[in-house]
Amino acid sequence: MKGKSHVIKPLLDKEYPTVSHGRGVYLYDIEGKAYLDGCSGAVTTNIGHGVQSVIDAMNEQAKKVSFTYRSQFTSEAAEALATKLASWTPGDLDYVFFVNSGSEATETAMKIAIQYWQEQGRISKNKILSRWMSYHGITLGALSMSGHILRRKRFIPLLEEFPSIEPPYCYRCPFNSTYPSCDLLCANQLEQAIHRIGADNIAAFIAEPIIGASAGAVTPPPYYYQRIKEICERHDILFIADEVMTGNGRTGKPFGIDHWDVVPDLMALGKGMAAGYTPMAAAIASKRIIDVIAAGSQSIMSGHTFSANPQSAAVSLAVMQYIEDNQLIAKSEERGLQLLSGLQTLMQKHDIIGDVRGKGLLCGIEFVKNRTTKETFPLGLGVTERAIEKAKNNGLLIYNASGGIDGQAGDSVIVAPPFVISEEEINELLFILDQSIGELTLELE
Numbered sequence: 001m002k003g004k005s006h007v008i009k010p011l012l013d014k015e016y017p018t019v020s021h022g023r024g025v026y027l028y029d030i031e032g033k034a035y036l037d038g039c040s041g042a043v044t045t046n047i048g049h050g051v052q053s054v055i056d057a058m059n060e061q062a063k064k065v066s067f068t069y070r071s072q073f074t075s076e077a078a079e080a081l082a083t084k085l086a087s088w089t090p091g092d093l094d095y096v097f098f099v100n101s102g103s104e105a106t107e108t109a110m111k112i113a114i115q116y117w118q119e120q121g122r123i124s125k126n127k128i129l130s131r132w133m134s135y136h137g138i139t140l141g142a143l144s145m146s147g148h149i150l151r152r153k154r155f156i157p158l159l160e161e162f163p164s165i166e167p168p169y170c171y172r173c174p175f176n177s178t179y180p181s182c183d184l185l186c187a188n189q190l191e192q193a194i195h196r197i198g199a200d201n202i203a204a205f206i207a208e209p210i211i212g213a214s215a216g217a218v219t220p221p222p223y224y225y226q227r228i229k230e231i232c233e234r235h236d237i238l239f240i241a242d243e244v245m246t247g248n249g250r251t252g253k254p255f256g257i258d259h260w261d262v263v264p265d266l267m268a269l270g271k272g273m274a275a276g277y278t279p280m281a282a283a284i285a286s287k288r289i290i291d292v293i294a295a296g297s298q299s300i301m302s303g304h305t306f307s308a309n310p311q312s313a314a315v316s317l318a319v320m321q322y323i324e325d326n327q328l329i330a331k332s333e334e335r336g337l338q339l340l341s342g343l344q345t346l347m348q349k350h351d352i353i354g355d356v357r358g359k360g361l362l363c364g365i366e367f368v369k370n371r372t373t374k375e376t377f378p379l380g381l382g383v384t385e386r387a388i389e390k391a392k393n394n395g396l397l398i399y400n401a402s403g404g405i406d407g408q409a410g411d412s413v414i415v416a417p418p419f420v421i422s423e424e425e426i427n428e429l430l431f432i433l434d435q436s437i438g439e440l441t442l443e444l445e
């Protein structure tokens with residue numbers, strides 16, 4: 001390993017810049033170089049860096065108490081945050097189990113779903129169905145649910161075979177069909193999987209409303225989730241919306257699933273929940289689920305030392321308040337339209353862009369070798385990594401979203417700046433992206 005650092009970084013032999021500070025949509029390294037945070041870190045810093053009201057809330061809570069254990073105390077901050085979340089979530093998704101990362105959130109949602117059926121004596125209902133080309137987290141339970149080939153690969157012997165249906169990936173339809181004449185074959189496949197595995201063996205189906213880390217903002221067609229929910233209900237299977245990336249206003253609505261007007265039974269939140277100021281995540285359950293557990297064992301069999309940490313709760317509450325006070329969800333929609341239209345213009349200019357997509361400030365770009373045939377670049381060329389590196393050199397951060405399906409999905413990146421980005425800053429982002437993709441094209445010729 002190069003150098004003197006004892007920190008294990010994503011690539012052991014790579015040099016990473018050392019961050020100095022962040023302001024608004026920019027990060028600065030200790031050499032003084034500025035980076036436009038075009039992907040909010042890992043689609044996390046939804047309100048940008050250095051927001052004073054969040055820093056104040058952090059200080060105020062630290063002066064009172066920073067840590068309490070959830071088996072001994074609740075806190076004003078956790079109570080107020082859960083109430084605020086319940087006012088944002090659709091339907092009766094009103095009960096919040098606090099955790100510390102998106103992986104913990106999806107895994108907790110999975111366990112609550114299994115427990116819900118156990119409490120009713122239906123103990124064989126313990127499998128979770130999910131899609132290929134999905135990502136629900138890195139811990140073994142969450143990875144079992146994830147259809148992210150690259151991240152599963154090394155651990156396959158330890159994983160359950162949960163991914164069972166194809167993704168709603170219209171750009172490369174797994175059924176070689178076209179919406180709407182396809183009649184949502186990708187959603188209907190859930191019903192076939194249920195018949196094959198048996199509804200008596202299935203607790204829940206989990207999906208990211210818009211596919212993130214494994215494919216770059218792949219957005220299902222209209223009515224997709226209405227069909228999914230209808231199939232789940234008909235077979236007594238819970239629907240978990242993994243809103244870790246799409247939640248908290250990222251897509252121009254409070255939650256990604258709101259674009260389909262569907263109320264899930266469980267939701268997982270993370271990333272933007274505290275906008276990166278502290279670790280904070282949650283599994284949110286509907287009243288129907290909590291009522292069953294309250295009438296049964298009375299206790300959800302999960303929890304972490306740092307669950308419902310008052311410091312993180314105070315910060316997350318201040319983040320939600322800042323989003324409300326500054327109408328940032330509407331901003332995410334408005335700036336998102338500007339960003340998507342700018343990406344469409346870049347696509348006309350650069351042949352290596354095969355598709356652009358997304359909602360609100362969650363946009364994706366897919367690179368192709370041939371736009372007509374949609375032929376992908378060979379994996380070994382590392383096109384995604386090279387695009388990210390070029391942009392970074394030019395002062396723009398974008399997010400790696402490749403690795404969904406070997407050979408079937410192309411190289412993809414996510415562009416997802418903080419909601420506070422201005423019109424001029426979006427133009428700057430597009431300018432640097434244009435320049436970087438131009439440089440990459442020259443290199444690939």
Ligand code: PLP
Pocket residue numbers: 101102103104106135136137138208212213242243244245246270271
């Ligand atoms: N679920 C989704 C949809 C995600 O995008 C991610 C992270 O990228 C996770 C879960 C896992 O979250 P974390 O990395 O905080 O464990």
